[in-house]
Amino acid sequence: MSFQRHSSILALALLAGIAGSAAAAPVGIPGQGASGLPLQSFGGDPTQPSGGGYSPRVNPLRGVMPNDRVSVTLTMYDSIFNSVTVNSLGDWRCLRGTTLVDGGANRNGTGRVQFSWDETVSGNRTFIRATIRTSNAEPLLPLSATVPLPGGQTSPAAYWSWRFGAIDPVNYQTNITQVTLIRSSISLSSDNGQSYSSTMTTTSGIPNASNWIPGSDPGQLMTNFGDGTNFVLLQYEVAYVPPPGSAVLVAAGLATIASRRRR
Helix, strand or coil: CCCEECCCHHHHHHHHHHHHHHHHCCCCCCEECCCCCECEECCCCCCCHHHCCCCCCCCCCCCECCCCEEEEEEEEECCCCEEEECECCCCEEEECEEEEEEEEEECCCCCEEEEEEEEEEECCEEEEEEEEEECCCCCCCCCCCEEECHHHCEEECCEEEEEECCCCCECECCCCCEEEEEEEEEEEECCCCCCCCEEEECHHHCCCHHHCCCECECCCCECCCCCCCCEEEEEEEEEEECCCCHHHHHHHHHHHHHHHHHC
């Protein structure tokens, strides 16, 4: 079983934030943002338009490259940031679409960890959505979760996080010059995504939110082990510049003008 020592500046900042303000975390998922501020929860079902969610259909507000692949993983840390991924294959590259991609064995159970991600729209709002789940509905993060240490020893897991696009980020169509990340969030479910116990905004943890190119999310530290979570929804609401399809509209307009002049 592989392991690594997490020593990035981000991890140290997250640890300092947790130590300084954990008591201020809202009821629901205990967790901290990368800025040291507690994650903020908002109401509503994240999979419904009123909750900032999804309505899959054809819409010109799509900007992600067709057949794009993005890396996804869940990671556990002990109290001194030794780490191991929950899915045995680590940062696994997933083809966009609704088909579930196997990310390896669940280190905390007997099943597999599965991923999916895609771009979808609701009205005039565009979202990039990723899901992480277990194949057999067992928890991803039980109280018994441990992190392996040298010599075959283990240490209790104290924190967990996610990575979306860390190795292979979201790639956009060539005409897209800017991607504004309006809001990102994480939602947790213990019934395979049928309902969500908590949804929290995570935008403050993404340093390039003003221009989300490349499209990646380093994650934020969470501490909610043992709550039965078996499904994680990551959601990113984006706005494109120029809006996808605008170049086609401009070209069509120029063609119309040229046609009229020839008459």
